[in-house]
Amino acid sequence: MDYELLKDKRIAVLLSGGVDSSVVVYELARGGFRPDCFYIKIGPEESEEWDCSSEEDLEMATAVAARYGCRLEVVDCHKEYWNQVTRYTMEKVRAGFTPNPDVMCNRLIKFGAFNEKAGHDYDLIATGHYARTEIIDGMKWLTTSPDPVKDQTDFLAQIHDWQLKKALFPIGGLMKEEVRATAERERLINARRKDSQGICFLGKINYNDYIRRYLGENPGDVLELETGKKIGRHKGLWFHTIGQRHGLGFGGGPWYAVKKDMQANILYVSKGYEPATAYKKDFNIHGFNFLTCDPWQGQASINVTFKIRHTPEFHKATLERAGKAAFAVHSEDMIQGVAPGQFCTVYDEEHHKCVGSGEICI
Numbered sequence: 001m002d003y004e005l006l007k008d009k010r011i012a013v014l015l016s017g018g019v020d021s022s023v024v025v026y027e028l029a030r031g032g033f034r035p036d037c038f039y040i041k042i043g044p045e046e047s048e049e050w051d052c053s054s055e056e057d058l059e060m061a062t063a064v065a066a067r068y069g070c071r072l073e074v075v076d077c078h079k080e081y082w083n084q085v086t087r088y089t090m091e092k093v094r095a096g097f098t099p100n101p102d103v104m105c106n107r108l109i110k111f112g113a114f115n116e117k118a119g120h121d122y123d124l125i126a127t128g129h130y131a132r133t134e135i136i137d138g139m140k141w142l143t144t145s146p147d148p149v150k151d152q153t154d155f156l157a158q159i160h161d162w163q164l165k166k167a168l169f170p171i172g173g174l175m176k177e178e179v180r181a182t183a184e185r186e187r188l189i190n191a192r193r194k195d196s197q198g199i200c201f202l203g204k205i206n207y208n209d210y211i212r213r214y215l216g217e218n219p220g221d222v223l224e225l226e227t228g229k230k231i232g233r234h235k236g237l238w239f240h241t242i243g244q245r246h247g248l249g250f251g252g253g254p255w256y257a258v259k260k261d262m263q264a265n266i267l268y269v270s271k272g273y274e275p276a277t278a279y280k281k282d283f284n285i286h287g288f289n290f291l292t293c294d295p296w297q298g299q300a301s302i303n304v305t306f307k308i309r310h311t312p313e314f315h316k317a318t319l320e321r322a323g324k325a326a327f328a329v330h331s332e333d334m335i336q337g338v339a340p341g342q343f344c345t346v347y348d349e350e351h352h353k354c355v356g357s358g359e360i361c362i
């Protein structure tokens with residue numbers, strides 16, 4: 001990390017109690033900084049029941065901040081999470097789309113509500129995300145982590161340009177093993193803690209439980225797409241995502257969820273290990289968020305790489321403009337499970353610079 005660039009900057013660290021953001025505090029302390037740390041409190045209404053491990057998170061965060069002589073403050077973003085992230089998620093799933101609450105959480109909460117409540121007093125907001133930033137031709141770009149498995153640029157691709165300008169990722173140039181090794185060497189209290197999983201903040205609860213809590217169940221038929229034959233029943237279309245293979249639980253498969261009829265409340269499935277209906281090469285995206293700027297002005301056909309899921313692989317594609325902030329994506333590879341509502345994150349050809357992301361609308 002280039003400590004020179006941070007000189008005289010006021011830095012806030014988002015400290016979750018996990019190992020990554022704890023190593024962020026260490027990295028800054030090592031450079032002679034003593035940032036203020038913030039633990040963001042989130043939790044559905046009955047926090048006692050749902051939020052059992054957040055007490056432990058806060059204890060860990062408190063210990064880590066104290067260890068490096070930093071101040072720790074708790075910022076309550078519970079209402080904002082519900083009003084913004086949960087509402088977005090439920091509206092999308094109700095309409096049959098596949099939303100990504102983690103992506104919106106970065107834009108609306110970590111760099112959003114938090115900034116309004118406390119972050120505005122700081123020049124930089126540091127997190128333990130696996131992503132880098134680089135100044136290229138005088139502009140700040142989001143660039144990928146050297147650790148392809150941990151890379152989180154896709155989760156950050158919906159943040160606003162002003163949010164990117166304020167973002168600092170002190171461990172973004174490290175591999176996960178290096179972060180763990182640092183935590184062990186420093187004997188950080190959480191060095192051996194498991195990585196968080198699932199929905200950020202709500203990480204400990206299951207996604208289907210989260211949806212069931214707000215939307216309940218709405219059973220309907222599951223039909224084979226090709227034959228119209230009834231295969232079974234579903235508990236609600238919102239529990240299924242196009243491309244999903246696991247968790248369908250019907251015999252005689254494997255079955256893929258390939259289509260939803262929202263009006264008739266029918267889930268269509270196809271059979272086989274790789275049914276053609278589960279794949280697509282061409283799809284559309286809209287609401288494209290440019291993280292830094294539109295680098296393709298004047299170009300009709302643009303060579304890029306992209307991903308639609310949080311996996312280490314990037315796919316090659318050409319983009320064609322289809323309107324303001326909208327593109328047609330023509331992938332070189334067949335892509336499994338292209339679902340409306342999912343974000344398609346777009347990178348340069350070398351998948352180094354992350355340009356932004358748009359929502360798949362097919």
Ligand SMILES: Nc1ncnc2c1ncn2[C@@H]1O[C@H](COP(=O)(O)OP(=O)(O)OP(=O)(O)O)[C@@H](O)[C@H]1O
Nearest residue numbers: 014015016018019020021039040127128129196200
């Ligand atoms: N409750 C929280 N309070 C403050 N910051 C948070 C909180 N949850 C997450 N963050 C910030 O967002 C970053 C990325 O969150 P993510 O859920 O991906 O956690 P992670 O990769 O497991 O990181 P960590 O090990 O720090 O928890 C964290 O490193 C941290 O900086």
